[in-house]
Amino acid sequence: MDPECARLLPALCAVLADPRQPVADDTCLEKLLDWFKAVTEAGSSLLLLQEHPCLVELLFHALRAQDLSPRTLSFALRLAGVFAAQENCFQHLQQGELLPGLFGEPGPLGAAAWVAPSVRSGWIQGLRSLAQHPSALRFLANSGAVDTIFSLQGDPSLFVASAAGQLLVHILDLAMREPAEGRVCPQAWDWPVCARKIVCHLEDCLRSDAAPRVTQALHVLTTTFGHCHGLWTQGLWVQLSPLVACLLEKDPMPAPHTLVDLLLSVARSSVPSSDPGLWETVAQTLTRLSPTQAGPLAAGILKLQDCPQALRIQAFNVLLQPLACVLEAAAQAPATPGLLEGAAGDPMAVDTLPPSKSACVGLLCSALAHLELLQPLPQRPSPWPQAPLLAATVTILRFCNGSAAPSSEAGGRLCTMLVGCVRVQRAALDFLGVLSQGLGPQELVTQVFAVLLEYLMSPDSSPMVLKKAFQATLRWLLSSAMPPGCCDLEPCAQLVLGELLAMLQKRLCSPCWEVRDSGLEFLTQVTRHWGGQASFRQVLLASELPELTRQLLQDPESYVRASAVAAVGQLSSWGLLAAPSSPEQPAIPQETPLEALLLILTTDSEGFPRRAVMRVFTEWLRDGHAEVAEDPERFVAEVLRAAGKDGDWEVRVQGLELALVFLERLLGPRGSSAVAPPSVTARAMRALCQVQLFEFAFRSLFDCDRPVAQKSCDLLLFLRATATPPGSPQEAGDRPNVASVEAALRRWRAGEQGQPLGELAPEAILAVLRSMDLEALRDTLAKSSDHVERSPQSLLQDMLATVGVLGDNEADCY
Template identity: 85%
Template sequence: MDPECARLLPALCAVLADPRQPVADDTCLEKLLDWFKAVTDAGSSLLLLQENPCLVELLFHVRKPQDLSSRILSFALRLAGTFAAQEDCFQYLQQGELLPGLFGEQGPLGAAAWVAPTVRSGWIQGLRSLAQHPSALLFLADSGAVDTIFSLQGDPSLFVASAAGQLLVHILDLAMRGPAEGRGPAEGRGRLQARDWPACAWRIVCHLEDCLCSEAAPRVTQALHVLTTAFGHCHGLWTQGLWVQLSPLVARLLEKDPVPAPHALVELLLSVARSSVLSSDPGLWETVAQTLSHLSPMQAGPLAAGILKLQDCPQALRIQAFGVLLRPLACVLEAAAQAPGTPGLLEGAAGDQMAVDTLPPSKSVCVGLLCSTLAHLELLQPLPQRPSPWPQAPLLAAAVTILRFCNGSAAPSSELGGHLCAMLVGCVRVQRAALDFLGVLSQGLGPRELVTQVFAVLLEYLVSPDSSPTVLKKAFQATLRWLLGSAVPPSCCDLEPHAQLVLRELLAVLQKRLCSPCWEVRDSGLEFLTQMTRHWGGQATFRQALLASEVPKLASQLLQDPESYVRASAVAAAGQLSSRGLHAAPSSPEHPAGPQKTPLEELLLVLTTDSEGFPRRAAMRVFTEWLRDGHVAVAEDRERFVARVLQAASGDLDWEVRVQGLELALVFLQQLLGACGPGAAPPCALAQALRALCRVQVFEFAFRSLFDCDRPVAQKSCDLLLFLRAKAAPSGSPQEAGESPDVAPVEAALRRWRAGEQGQPLGELAPEAILAVLRSLDLEALRDTLAESSDHVERSPQSLLQDMLATVGVLGDNEADCY
């Protein structure tokens, strides 16, 4: 320990032990614990206590009945556990009966402070740190701590209860690991029989058995959570013996009606199934199959989905699990009038009776079942281990049917169908889930008539005035995915004839939605327009239809929308339309509308005048894309374009705009150097590039940005200047022979900027001076400093101790390092 810290420690311990002193906040105590943990990890805890007896005195002091704050008591418990994690220090603290006084029955367990969850949590965390060696197991058994942990599993504080369960698992792993690893190969290493288990482990297992046999569902839940943690985090072979011992009791839970703690049971079975040690047990798969049969569809869904995500699983169980997931959708198809020949989801389905047994009569439960089913299938669809054959056509039919139930256009075939329609009509939650699932299904097409129905129902939702903004957004997203999936061949920019017809209808819908009074709808419409233009802006049919509509004009008008999010989306749309030559046409002589701005002028106006950051950021992204892609408005006078944009970006108050400005400058530099390869650029090309960069004042912007108060700006500037320096020939090369350039003005300016002074602009710069300054700057060190996390400048332990003491007036102001 640092000598100065050792000097300050007695005073700090005295402050912590004094109930009259307002000790520093929890953050300081956490930092203090972190420091002690680092000190003990690096050396001997016993030596630390022997050299600093004030720490032992503090721990003894908190044992006394007094009015200590719960925060200090919790801190002391965790601190004692940190020290006792080393066995020799544990024995040292045991000699003075300190540990029983902190963690035993004569400690805080019987005191008034125990009512504070902070103290109970500190007690658990202290024991968790302490339980690292065999001596700790004996202490836990003899002190009665294990019984307290059992009781804390049902603590009203969820954090305390969860920590208690995790501590039990840790103790069980510590107790079982040593004996299991100590057995030789001839004894069956790791496969301990129940009679060989240590007493502490056997006690925990007996407790778990009692909980599993309990009629109280909370106790069953506690045991299942402990076992889930054990099988998920402990990878010793002893877990096999634990499963053999307890799996019959787990299976017996299925005999109860209703099954207790079904969600916890599902989590346990999935945890065991994912264990490489246990997944080969045939009894496990039999229990899983029984569980799928006994639980309700809502309860069994997560188990079925989890089983289907496993790489290795019996085929019969996979079929059963997939049937569990498909059954709710099969019921939906049964409840609706299906056209002849429409494929079903499950063979041998019991018609309407199956729907009665599967779909809950409660609206909330039914909605939850359908949403969870669609979500599970959505996650399964792209996985390589998804069930095969994948029932694409029936799933499409089910998704379309659900959406029609929700908008009231479905034709129920029975009383149950009518009831289902009444529950789902207008249900936004189910609409969102079904649209998400429908979008995922676009990765595999279906029969022509079903694809036609897909586009029809999507158009219904896009046209309907009843569609909420979030539903509309998802309908736009699903439509885009289906249009992309309809390209012929895939990834081609041309669309099949049917999709081209849909596209025309979509433009009419879009024209209406861009005029919506709801800003979220206008925003979603602009995003959809941008994506369509990006994908099909070069396709003749799309171009003709778009230019014949009012959509480009409406998109341009939304650059003045009162909502900044909409203006930002309008900027992105305008940028994409202009790139494709699809922006709003100038006014005709018959319909004059005043002077018409070009897209470049419109977006420059946004960049220089918009009061919100979102539209200005969007404008910078568009300008960078234009420069990178060689937009016609940029190609006319690239230097003038870059200079105008950088002039606006460099003075912007939004750091993201400044970062994007530096990105644009980097793209410009890369284009100036052309195909120079990875090494240094030819002297002629480099000199021309430097002169161009000077003309557009890139260096004024970049050098100032090195000292920007926003770190991402400084990092981007480093990237730009390092890239340029890498392209310059090494110092002292023949082409640079001659007089040394005058870099004093630039270096003076950099010193002022580093000190926070704005100073005068750099003015005209010679390329040679730029290179000399670049070589004089330690850009690598600056980049490394900027790459560190925002809290890398941590307070030293000495500073932390001084600040805590200064808070209570123990130190003078000149000795503190508060900030």
């Protein structure tokens, strides 16, 4: 321990033990505890206590004092656990009756402070730290602490109850670790006392008629099989699985959701290889649970790599049944293949869907969500019923917008429950988008596009539903390209795209800003993919979309302005913003897209549009946009001048990204090992000085926002590596005068940002780059912002100064 900390420690312990002193806040106590953990991990806890007896006195005071604050008592309990984690220190503290007093029956259990949840939590955390060695196990078995942990499982504080359950798992794992070594699976009669006591408690809970006690046991077992990987877990399951199976026979079944978590935890462990009967229990559980409760278990089973095929079919049926009911309710044509075709079990009749709207909606959303996550997985069921799933999802969407035809009274009730239901619409549109990754009959694909258009054109579609419909439509358009990745679309998709552009004109004029925003995002995406296609260009240029997009650059909502910037960027990249003209009606000169976006960059009061402009400008420079290619140096200079003055750090970072793109155009791509020839370097350096890139980059190097400084460091390292051959430092006689540059950098580092660098000679810049330790700066910047922690000495001084023990000149308060 640092000598100064050792000098301050007795005074701090006296303050903590004095109930009259206002103890420092919880944050200071947490930092103090972290410091003690670090000290004990680096050396002997016993030696620490022998050298600093004030620590033992503090713990004894916590044991005896009746008026100690709950905060301080909780700290003392946790501190005792930190010291006792080492076995020799544990034995030293136990000889003085300190540990039995703190953690046994006579200790805090009888104190008034025990009513505070923080004290009970500190007691549990102290035991968690202490339970690391065989001596701790014997102490736990004999002190009555395990019984207290059992009672705390039902604590009114959820944090305390959860911590108690996790502590039982830790003790069980510690107890079973040694007996399990070298054996296939220890028998129950070989288990240590602590382990037998915990397992007996779990057995009693599983037999209980009280649902909370069953839930507590299931939580402990779920954590055990999820976090403990010893062979002993197999023996534990053999012993407890009959009691778990008995839960299935109770009516109602206790804690069904927790039981599902347990079965999945066991199925992911090593148990299935030793107990094939687990799968039978899972199959029985799927049968006993309601469809809503069974969904998570079915989805979890289908994500496993190895499980019996019959169980996979049963689990898949659970997820498919709600969708099969929807098809039955809509009187699907006989030609539509059945969802459950070839599977074990009968489809659920439509009148067996949950009768309440909330339950029915929840079941459908759950099934759609599980199937959505399952679709991309390699272990998904095969064959995958793509066509029936498409038909069912389209039918659900038609029920929701009122266009489906119910086939029975039960179907009519389903229609009433689903019509206008935004939650189901969103889930179905998400799943429909995922289904675009598979193939389907042309008739069904046509129905997909038809229902998507209905939603996009309907005035009743909510903004969020519209956004989901736009996303699903884009995915289906992309999957309709011939061949995949080509910009040519199938005839059906070509017609849809034409209708979509006509619809977009109305959506961009919507009074709802979310709708305008979603419409612009969709326009940006379709232009990115099909801006070069003749039919798309013809329809777009004949519409009002380019002009509407220009107008939305002045939208009152900043999100819409940002989306309009992105759309203008794409339209301009493809040459789709030119105003139509004819000999009779010549085009009126308009502000160019570059001028319009520069105005936003320099005048918009919100950050979102300015960030969007910088992303567009970077893309334009990278892709060789026509307006930029006319005079790239002038373009870069204007943009960097504006970005350097911007108060938004993301704009400045994007400015550095643009500067990197400009560097790559001049010197070659990053990542290549080639060093630019001297003639290329000379031209590049002149261009970089002309656009004042170094002024921007060096200022950014000392930016108060770390991402900006990191990006600048990357840029300068790339420049130095590319423009300066390694191992060829400049001769001393040829070294240019860099004093003015280095002086300016020192002022900037000190926070004086006013004076510019002025005229820069390329040779001086390269010399400065050679002299800077950019690698060390990069390493410093890569550390998290909290890596400079307050020293222990400073922490102790501040805690003492808070209560007036130290003078102001000795404190380092913040």
